[in-house]
Amino acid sequence: MKNNILKLILGLILMAMVTACGEKKTTETEVRKGNYRIVDNTIVFDEPQRIEGQKSVLQFTVDPIENVRIGFIGLGMRGPDAVDRMTYIDGVTVVALCDIEPDRVEAVQTNILEKKGLPRAAAYTGREGWKELVARDDIDLVYICTDWKTHVPMAVESMRQGKHVAVEVPAATSLEECWQLVDVAEQTQRHCMMLENCCYDFFELTALNMAQQGLFGELIHGEGAYIHNLEPFWHEYYENWRLEFNQNHSGDVYPTHGLGPLCQAFNIHRGDRMKTLVSMGTPSYNGKKIAKEMMNVDDFANGDMTTTMIQTEKGKTMLIEHDVYTYRPYNRLYQLTGTEGFANKYPTEGFTLLEEKLPAGFLPEGQHLNPHAFVPAEVRDKIMKEYLHPIAVEIEEKAKEVGGHGGMDFVMDYRLIYCLHNGLPLDQDVYDAAEWSCLGELTAASIANGGMPVQMPDFTRGDWNKVQGYRHAK
């Protein structure tokens, strides 16, 4: 009896020792590296608290703005076309233009505004001129088309000066910058929309509409990419900002074209959220070569090909690729796999559908669909017409005429102004901007740790499940 009690006590002591050792081991494996910790083999970035007085901007609206007065900053390759597109939209005034280089501002004044009989805009130049532009009291919206590093300082100051912001992709280049955009939008109660134009391409919009109507069943997997050899453009970026950025940053530094349209289809922060990612990068070969030629440097951080997998809270997966260096056809992948159907944009636009998902009489008498192949071209063309997203119906023709990547840029600008005119939530909110842009730093951290999983931050701070289903406001 005594022996048994002794054995029991010894056993309990041993168990306590094992448990204590286990706990110690867990804390021992928690390693801090800069702004993240590695906990149980997962990278966990620090997440700032929402400060007092700061309010969520989910589904955020402001009073209708009858005439949207715009100030543009950044008139390089991208900016002038944005000014031009806006001149086709009623209820818009181009109030001010800014670029470091005076001749770029002047070119827009003469080639776009004067040519169309519109008044010249106020002009700002030099590196700091934009600060005067955003301080004006007759601007509603600041439209930013500068290099990546200047997006956040400009967006933040604009919001602090009471302006709404539209900012080119990616909106931010680090996690800290992503949080800054979210926090300042919440503090100032201003719109901050990233200009992710690929959400407005006609195939993506049609597929989104079909997904929302259940034609693909339950979406389980999506693929997106930015595969675009930038060789013809490297010399064109102002002061070489893009190659220089890539030289210093590994990871998917330009993820939003691939990710944005998927996040809308997967209802990200409208019922689901991106939870974990893992990323891997190849060595740099072609990037290194161009950097040697242009910058005379030997090191190049950005791998020629970066591949990232994301898993959502509901367990769905997305594959995102980045390659701006190799000799391949342009490709954004854009692929949706559902339990009952499939959409694919590159290199072949097509759908695989179950016949019964289409309305009665949609297919010509006697025609059947093969669930192991794309629908025939004439069925695809009919789908593209009949499932055109409602937001594109009335402006498709004008968008194709005005242009901008085949019309999608115009649909984007048109929607931005439509929502502001009507006091509606914008199609992309500041949480989208942060979620899509944060991949840069998160993928770099995963790569730096051998493809380790990264816990994705919740920029909505717990509100990701409040809205059910992504919808364009009407």
Ligand SMILES: NC(=O)c1ccc[n+]([C@@H]2O[C@H](COP(=O)([O-])OP(=O)(O)OC[C@H]3O[C@@H](n4cnc5c(N)ncnc54)[C@H](O)[C@@H]3O)[C@@H](O)[C@H]2O)c1
């Ligand atoms: N959505 C798309 O399809 C798409 C396509 C191309 C570029 N972009 C984005 O547009 C942005 C601009 O790209 P780009 O190709 O026009 O680059 P760019 O180098 O041709 O133009 C950048 C312009 O910003 C100006 N600028 C920089 N700092 C400034 C400052 N402090 N004040 C005023 N002006 C300043 C420069 O003078 C230059 O004219 C980038 O964010 C890029 O990612 C998006």
